Amino acid sequence: MYNSALLTDLYELTMIQGYYLLDNNPEVVFEMFFRRNPFKGGYSVFAGLEDLLGRLTGLSFSESDISYLRSTGIFKEDFLAFLAGFRFTGDLYSVDEGSIVFPSEPLISVKSNLIEAQLIESMLLNIINFQTLIATKSSRIYTASGRAKIMEFGLRRAQGIDGALSASRAAYIGGATATSNTYAGKTFGIPVSGTMAHSWVMAFESELESFIKYAELYKDNVILLIDTYDTLGSGIDNAIIVGRLLKEQGRNFGVRLDSGDLQYLSEKVRKKLDDAGLPDAIIAVSNDLNEHIIRELVSNGAPIDSWGVGTQLVTGGKDSSLTGVYKMVARQFDGLLVPTIKLSNNPEKTTNPGIKQVYRFYDNNSSPLADLMTFYDDNLISGQTYRFNHPMFRYKSFKISQYKEMKPLLKKRLEGGVLCTELPSLKDIRDNVIMNVKTLDQTFKRLINPHIYKVSLSDNLAELKFRMMDEKAEQNGG
Secondary structure, three states: OOEEOOOOOHHHHHHHHHHHHOOOOOEEEEEEEEOOOHHHOOOEEOOOHHHHHHHHHOEEOOHHHHHHHHHOOOOOHHHHHHHHOOOOOOEEEEOOOOOEEOOOOOOEEEEEEHHHHHHOHHHHHHHHHHHHHHHHHHHHHHHHOOOOEEEEOOHHHOOHHHHHHHHHHHHHHHOOOEEOOHHHHHHHOOOEOOOOOHHHHHOOOOHHHHHHHHHHHOOOOEEEEOOOOOHHHHHHHHHHHHHHHHHHOOOOEEEEEOOOOHHHHHHHHHHHHHHOOOOOOEEEEOOOOOHHHHHHHHHOOOOOOEEEEOHHHHOOOOOOOOOEEEEEEEEEEOOEEEEOOOOOOOHHHOOOOOOEEEEEEEOOOOOEEEEEEEEOOOOOOOOOOEEEEOOOOOOOEEEEOOOOEEEEOOEEEEEOOEEOOOOOOHHHHHHHHHHHHHHOOHHHHOOOOOOOOOEEEOHHHHHHHHHHHHHHHHHOOO
């Protein structure tokens, strides 16, 4: 697939033309991080890395791209000639795709010249922000279900074809078992799943005939939609007739509810199935579900085996975007990469300067305790006591001395614009997400008022940040 470098905001191109014409193209480091967990949650799931790396390694401007830029009248010919030979040649570091991540810590670090780092900003944020949002939503839904079967049914409600594909991928990473999107199944190797629509039932002379014909055509996992006419009347009764025939043949069977009071209906349907000698028949539900509805149903003991989730999963529901940003943290000066800082009247928007690594500390149960941002070249020694300094407030800190291990999170993925690491399969990423969420303390997984995970600064990094803040304030008359 051709990866057009035009997938960027116009001001990125006008800025890099300025850098080019002014011969201002030093080595820089940019970091991508986000400012708050989506959905008022306690954690996020990092996703989109493989898609990003694939685009970066093939990024270029075609002849038609150059012609279009020429037609705008904004860009000079020598700059357009430069773009015609553009390739990304920088280094990129990131956390593992599928990692559990938290606000303020760098997820991606880009080291390149200024033009390259600036050009990729919009595309990087587009890919990572959306897939991280959806993977996080999927993880919350999967966790709320008690790790039951989640089917992603969002194609028809997703934000365009690109959004639907990316959402299917990210939803699978977060914990969804399957997707209804067959193109996503082909593209990413995600298991596909589906039942029937009301139109199938309405296309036959009777509801019973529609169920029988469906069961004759499809031998495995026959799931019958029972709420087209009368859920607790003809719907479940006709399904039981077919279910008994299938049981005699040793075949799987289940029903789906797509409307009404799912608690009440699932209980009544379960009793009818059991009374009919069909205790192994599964109950699947859909109908604009989200993690809060699912958690309520699970807590109340609703006898539901699988969940079809569409709109609320693939769009992010009420939280439509991740608060991911991409900021310069170091710039070349006199041959050295020097830390930079962006100040703000809002303390949370003041950046953390310098090229960083993130260390995660674990307890004896392999559960994360806290994350510590350090300079990338700082070598932390396991077993030592470390101070965790608040990223915004001076003199606020705590120490950790009792921990099982600590691990650096950022690893090199691209070197000189070339992939330099082996990428895991999508299934392996999903399995790691499920395992990592399982080890996360329950207080961070609460849907309401989750505990805040600590992301802190090392002593050296805190000293630099607050000193640079003082110096900038003094320079500006503060």
